[in-house]
Amino acid sequence: MRVNGDYDVAVIGGGPAGMAAAIAAAREGARVLILERNDQLGGILPQCIHNGFGAINFGRDLPGPEYAYRYEQKVRALPVEIKLNTMVLDVTGGRDVFAINDDEGYLHFKPKSIVMAMGCRERTRAQIRLPGTRAAGIFTAGTVQRLVNIEGYMPGRRVVVLGSGDIGMIMARRLTIEGATVLSVLELMPHLTGLRRNYVQCLQDYDIPLHLSTTVKKIKGKRRVEGIETIQVDERFRPIAGTERSIDCDTLVLSVGLIPENELSSQAGVVLDDHTRGPRIDSSMATSVPGIFAAGNVTGIYDLVDYVSIAGTAAGANAAAYARGTAPEKRRRRVRLVPGSNVGSILPQEIEIGDDDSRPTIMLRPNATIDVSVRLRFTADDETVTEFRERYARPSEMIVKTLSARHLDQLRGDKNEEYQVEIV
Amino acid sequence: MSAQGTTRNDICLRCPRGCEVITVLDDKGAILDISGNQCKLGIEYVKQEINNPRRVLPTLVRVAGGMRPMVPVWTPEPVPKGLLLDLAATTRSIEVDAPVSVGDVVLDDWRGLGIQLVASGAVARRAGAEVRHSNGGE
Numbered sequence: 198m199r200v201n202g203d204y205d206v207a208v209i210g211g212g213p214a215g216m217a218a219a220i221a222a223a224r225e226g227a228r229v230l231i232l233e234r235n236d237q238l239g240g241i242l243p244q245c246i247h248n249g250f251g252a253i254n255f256g257r258d259l260p261g262p263e264y265a266y267r268y269e270q271k272v273r274a275l276p277v278e279i280k281l282n283t284m285v286l287d288v289t290g291g292r293d294v295f296a297i298n299d300d301e302g303y304l305h306f307k308p309k310s311i312v313m314a315m316g317c318r319e320r321t322r323a324q325i326r327l328p329g330t331r332a333a334g335i336f337t338a339g340t341v342q343r344l345v346n347i348e349g350y351m352p353g354r355r356v357v358v359l360g361s362g363d364i365g366m367i368m369a370r371r372l373t374i375e376g377a378t379v380l381s382v383l384e385l386m387p388h389l390t391g392l393r394r395n396y397v398q399c400l401q402d403y404d405i406p407l408h409l410s411t412t413v414k415k416i417k418g419k420r421r422v423e424g425i426e427t428i429q430v431d432e433r434f435r436p437i438a439g440t441e442r443s444i445d446c447d448t449l450v451l452s453v454g455l456i457p458e459n460e461l462s463s464q465a466g467v468v469l470d471d472h473t474r475g476p477r478i479d480s481s482m483a484t485s486v487p488g489i490f491a492a493g494n495v496t497g498i499y500d501l502v503d504y505v506s507i508a509g510t511a512a513g514a515n516a517a518a519y520a521r522g523t524a525p526e527k528r529r530r531r532v533r534l535v536p537g538s539n540v541g542s543i544l545p546q547e548i549e550i551g552d553d554d555s556r557p558t559i560m561l562r563p564n565a566t567i568d569v570s571v572r573l574r575f576t577a578d579d580e581t582v583t584e585f586r587e588r589y590a591r592p593s594e595m596i597v598k599t600l601s602a603r604h605l606d607q608l609r610g611d612k613n614e615e616y617q618v619e620i621v
Numbered sequence: 622m623s624a625q626g627t628t629r630n631d632i633c634l635r636c637p638r639g640c641e642v643i644t645v646l647d648d649k650g651a652i653l654d655i656s657g658n659q660c661k662l663g664i665e666y667v668k669q670e671i672n673n674p675r676r677v678l679p680t681l682v683r684v685a686g687g688m689r690p691m692v693p694v695w696t697p698e699p700v701p702k703g704l705l706l707d708l709a710a711t712t713r714s715i716e717v718d719a720p721v722s723v724g725d726v727v728l729d730d731w732r733g734l735g736i737q738l739v740a741s742g743a744v745a746r747r748a749g750a751e752v753r754h755s756n757g758g759e
Contacts, residue, residue, distance in 0.1 A: 243693075246679050246680070246681065246693035246695070246742070247679045248677050248679055248695060249637060252636050252637060258635075258636075258677070260693060260695050261741075262693045262723070262741045262742030262743075263723055263741040263742070266723045266741075266742065266743065345681075346681060346691065346693065347689065347691070348690065348691075349681070349683070349690035349691040371680075374678070374680050374705075375680075375681075375709075375713065376709075376713065392637060393632045393639045393641075394632055394633075394634050394637065394639040396632070397632045397634060398634055398676060402676060402705070500637070501637060
C-alpha cells in the first residue's frame with residue numbers, strides 16, 4: 198500500500214472546527230486534506246435547523262445549515278482535498294493516518310501535521326443507568342434531531358424529554374412544530390441546565406411544562422414504550438417515595454449530556470484532561486504530541502459554534518506553521534491552568550506568557566450557579582496574582598475571557614508555573 | 622421605580638447572552654423603566670414583547686426528487702407568536718421540487734402578511750428523478 202505523503206495538514210472531521218481549520222491552513226499555503234465520515238461537510242450543523250448561530254462570526258442570527266454552508270463555500274473555494282464517507286481508523290503518534298472508504302479502500306496518509314476535529318457524541322441511556330424495559334421509542338435527542346430534520350421521520354406522537362439541556366429543549370419545540378405532543382421536560386437538577394433563552398422560546402412559547410428535581414423511575418411497555426413513571430428527587434438526588442407520577446407516552450427523548458470523541462486521540466497517545474475529557478491543549482491548540490493539534494468539541498463541550506470556528510482557525514493556522522517548520526519555538530514562559538472552586542473545566546490548559554502583545558483567550562465552564570457579580574481569580578499558593586469580574590457564573594454558559602495587558606503584566610511579575618483558576 | 626406600577630421580567634432572546642430585563646409599567650401599560658439589559662437590543666426586545674411578541678420559526682418542508690427528503694427553512698424575519706403553530710401547519714403541507722438552494726424562497730407573503738419562508742440548507746436533485754410540480758403551499 199502506498200503511503201500518501203502529499204499533504205501538509207490532515208484535518209480529521211469536517212464539522213465547524215475542521216472546516217475552519219482547513220480554511221486557515223489552506224490560506225497559509227498548506228496542502229490540506231479533510232477526512233469526513235459523513236456524506237457531507239458540516240458535522241452536526243446540517244441537523245441543527247434552529248437559528249442561534251453566527252452572532253460573533255457573521256454578526257447575524259443564522260440557522261445551523263446556513264452557518265455550515267457559509268464555511269463550506271469558503272472551503273470549496275480553496276485547494277482543499279475533501280474525502281467524504283471516509284472513516285479514520287487509526288492515528289499514530291508519528292502522524293500516520295489510516296482511513297477507509299468504499300471507493301479507495303484502505304488508505305495511509307503521512308501528513309506533516311494533524312488537526313483533531315472529531316467533535317463529540319451523546320451520553321446514552323446506559324450512562325445514566327436508566328431502569329426499565331428495553332422497548333422501542335427511547336432515543337437520544339441528537340438521534341431524534343437527525344431522524345426528524347435529515348431523514349424526515351417522526352419518532353413518535355406523545356413525547357417526554359429527560360434533560361433540560363439545549364438540545365432537549367430545542368427538540369421539544371421541534372417535535373411540537375411537527376405536530377407531536379410533548380407532555381413534559383424532566384430535569385434531575387433543581388435548575389435548568391440549558392440556556393434560559395431556550396426555556397423561553399422552546400418551552401414557554403409552546404406551553405411545554407418543565408419539571409425540575411424530577412427524573413424517570415421506570416419505563417413501561419414491552420415492544421414499544423407505553424408510558425413512564427417519574428419521581429421527584431431531594432437535594433442529594435435521592436428519590437422521594439410517594440412523588441411518583443405516571444405519564445402515558447410512546448417516546449422518551451434523552452438529552453443528558455455530550456462527551457468529546459477521543460478514541461483516535463488516545464490511539465495517537467495524546468494526553469487527555471480529566472475535566473474536559475478532551476486533549477490537553479495550549480493557546481496554539483497544540484496537544485501533548487508534537488504536530489497534533491485539536492479544536493472544537495473534541496477538546497471539551499462548547500456553548501457556541503462561533504467559538505468552535507475561532508478555535509479551528511487557530512488550530513489550522515498553527516498546524517500549517519508546524520508543517521512549514523516555522524512554528525515559533527516554545528521558549529516563552531508557559532503556565533498551566535487548573536480548575537479551582539466553582540470551575541468545572543478550563544480551555545486551554547496551558548497558556549504562554551510572552552513579552553509580546555499576544556493575548557491568550559481562556560474559556561471556563563463554571564460548575565455552580567452564582568447569580569450575582571463574581572470574581573475570577575488566578576491564584577498560586579493561595580495568593581491572588583490577577584483577577585477579573587464577571588456579572589454571574591452559570592454552568593450553562595462558558596465564560597470567555599481574553600486576558601488584558603494588566604492581567605498579563607501581573608502574571609509576568611509572578612514566577613509560578615501553575616495557577617488555580619477559581620470563581621468567588 | 623414607580624410604586625404603583627407593575628413590573629415584568631423577560632429573558633431577551635436577541636442573542637445567546639439572554640439578559641434578564643426588568644420593565645416597570647404604569648397603570649395604562651406605558652413603560653416607565655427598563656433595566657437589566659446589557660445593550661439596546663434588550664430595550665427593543667421588551668418593547669416588541671409587550672406590544673407584539675414575535676419569534677423566528679425554523680422548520681422543514683418536504684422535497685420531491687431530491688437527494689434528501691426534507692430541506693430546512695426559516696423565517697428570517699420573526700413572525701407574530703400567535704401565528705407560529707398555524708404557519709407550522711402550513712409548512713407541513715408544502716412540498717418543493719429539488720434542487721433547492723440556500724436562500725430560495727419557499728413560501729412568499731403568507732396570508733398577505735409579508736411573511737417569507739426561506740431555505741437555510743440545500744438539497745441536490747436526485748439523478749433520474751421525475752419532474753412533478755413546481756410548488757405546494759396552502
